[in-house]
Amino acid sequence: MLPGKTKVLLTREQIRKKVKHLAADIARDYEGKKPLLICVLKGAVVFLSDLMRNLSISVEIDFMAVSSYGSSTASSGVVRILKDLEASIEQKDVIIIEDIVDTGLTLSYLRENLLSRNPGSLKIASLLDKPERRVADVEPDYCGFRIPDEFVVGYGLDYDEKYRNLPDLCILLEFGK
Numbered sequence: 001m002l003p004g005k006t007k008v009l010l011t012r013e014q015i016r017k018k019v020k021h022l023a024a025d026i027a028r029d030y031e032g033k034k035p036l037l038i039c040v041l042k043g044a045v046v047f048l049s050d051l052m053r054n055l056s057i058s059v060e061i062d063f064m065a066v067s068s069y070g071s072s073t074a075s076s077g078v079v080r081i082l083k084d085l086e087a088s089i090e091q092k093d094v095i096i097i098e099d100i101v102d103t104g105l106t107l108s109y110l111r112e113n114l115l116s117r118n119p120g121s122l123k124i125a126s127l128l129d130k131p132e133r134r135v136a137d138v139e140p141d142y143c144g145f146r147i148p149d150e151f152v153v154g155y156g157l158d159y160d161e162k163y164r165n166l167p168d169l170c171i172l173l174e175f176g177k
């Protein structure tokens with residue numbers, strides 16, 4: 001049983017349509033190229049798997065896991081790499097695949113870290129954007145939905161490792177244990 005109450009913010013159907021559009025935009029922009037999609041674990045894994053299956057161009061994938069020090073619902077901006085990429089990204093066309101940009105501190109760290117590895121190009125695709133809470137100067141190049149300042153779960157996003165399996169994106173109304 002899931003502990004807290006949730007309210008649907010974006011249905012699976014709304015997300016499905018948006019992901020299809022994002023994939024079409026990316027395929028158009030990267031025609032004739034083979035971008036490397038870097039999925040930021042674990043929250044972006046559902047987005048990555050839906051996005052890549054909608055892409056009409058060849059892609060490679062790799063994974064990174066980062067943790068930001070601080071509580072589970074607030075970002076501190078101090079980022080630690082828990083799992084690094086398998087291969088060099090030098091001269092590759094890289095797209096960071098994120099679940100959500102909130103303060104932007106995690107993404108800003110990741111972007112600088114990846115830029116120091118000399119990719120051919122670097123862009124950011126995020127399913128969700130909470131612009132109200134932005135602290136760092138970072139914007140996704142491809143963005144699915146702008147959402148209000150609420151804590152959301154489902155479609156890969158968790159609270160305390162729960163709710164990732166919900167097919168819709170939901171607002172978490174109670175932070176139960």
Ligand code: 5GP
Nearest residue numbers: 075101102103104105106150151152157158
């Ligand atoms: P930022 O560094 O941009 O503040 O935070 C980015 C990370 O915080 C996201 O990748 C995600 O893991 C987490 N995060 C931010 N907002 C939410 C939210 O509403 N729900 C969940 N589940 N995670 C969030």
